[in-house]
């Protein structure tokens with residue numbers, strides 16, 4: 001299934017298009033309906049978000065016993081409580097009191113010894129067991145042992161915490177991630193997660209509009225001409241053709257071209273010197289595991305890794321960043337962006353990370369600018385389909401995976 005590029009910036013391998021390697025995807029325009037249909041959205045909720053593994057954080061966020069994190073998932077009408085037990089184990093529960101279903105924890109995270117419901121004071125241990133009920137004698141045959149918090153399946157991969165709302169997940173997290181998980185094995189996620197900057201925003205756009213915008217580089221020469229005019233495009237690759245594309249049964253990845261002839265500005269030069277930047281030209285590829293930049297192309301900037309349904313882990317050398325796109329409604333999405341760096345050891349490294357962060361923010365602000373504009377005209381009916389080119393193969397693959405789960409067109 002994997003494809004290998006012989007030459008960076010080529011539109012094809014051995015004169016063929018990437019699509020030629022995936023005839024199962026076809027080349028026809030793809031329908032707009034899944035971006036505006038309430039019925040489709042309802043099916044996504046039931047058949048995707050309630051069934052698959054979802055990334056909800058990193059282990060560094062709750063390192064000590066008693067540390068907890070609350071993750072609201074409006075798409076599933078749920079709130080999840082993640083907590084590190086006294087035994088050091090990470091557990092997940094529905095954040096719902098067993099008495100009359102009040103939301104148990106209202107803040108976003110912290111550290112505690114127990115959880116007490118604000119409504120009538122029912123109290124739970126870090127392992128989810130119900131430990132105290134005020135005026136217990138007035139209840140009828142109360143079985144405290146059966147009234148703990150409702151557990152949710154939780155597991156970790158490379159320090160990322162995933163949950164699965166299916167009471168009986170159909171497969172383990174390891175199996176779910178499959179080859180995608182294996183391809184990132186050995187990437188220094190723990191080392192690079194010492195510093196994290198994050199942004200969160202709510203957008204009036206379907207969550208797939210966001211996903212699509214970050215799984216192709218066709219837009220770079222146009223949308224990013226101000227912020228990064230020639231970092232990802234060059235004389236030999238004016239449209240930022242991908243170096244390599246790999247499609248897995250659910251997930252997918254792309255190696256992104258970086259222009260090694262880019263002449264850094266004086267301030268960039270200073271930032272390059274000290275490390276953590278996606279846009280630079282002195283990568284030491286040997287430090288990266290073989291699944292990253294798999295063709296070992298020297299003109300490489302980063303890999304986009306799209307983990308179905310809503311998690312991006314985009315890796316470079318010295319930094320990585322993630323996106324989580326959480327649907328709120330068919331036309332509203334909560335977007336979480338995080339950018340990670342190793343612990344800076346010198347003022348120069350700190351400067352480099354700050355600079356990298358600001359450039360990254362400018363670029364994603366440009367990305368952000370088209371999303372609501374696109375959604376605002378989708379329902380007009382002016383167009384019924386998106387037209388995709390060869391370099392938009394990840395988007396086409398995403399459509400297929402969605403349809404595999406949702407079955408919207410199969411049932412019609």
Ligand code: FES
Nearest residue numbers: 097099100117120
């Ligand atoms: S709803 Fe929580 S104690 Fe009553």
Ligand SMILES: [Fe+2]
Nearest residue numbers: 219220224367
């Ligand atoms: Fe972009």
